[in-house]
Amino acid sequence: MTRYILENGIRREMTTEEESKFDQDVIDTKAVIDAKKIEEQNQETKKASGKQKLLDLGLSEDEVKAMIGI
Numbered sequence: 001m002t003r004y005i006l007e008n009g010i011r012r013e014m015t016t017e018e019e020s021k022f023d024q025d026v027i028d029t030k031a032v033i034d035a036k037k038i039e040e041q042n043q044e045t046k047k048a049s050g051k052q053k054l055l056d057l058g059l060s061e062d063e064v065k066a067m068i069g070i
Helices: 016-056 061-068
Strands: 004-007 010-013
Touching: 016 061
Parallel strands: none
Antiparallel strands: 004 010
8 A cells, every 4th residue: 555745745655665664663652652551550550459458457448548649
């Protein structure tokens, strides 16, 4: 499939090198997004685990919320 690029207001076909660079940029961007999602999930898991540990120690839900805001 032919890909196009807009350069100085003129639409033209991408060169083979530009298509390769574009494809690699898409792969790299997806990897960064996936890594960020995983990190966010890990943070939420750690937060929930920490909250549960405080509850297991005998703190009330209100005390935990007052301490850490969750």
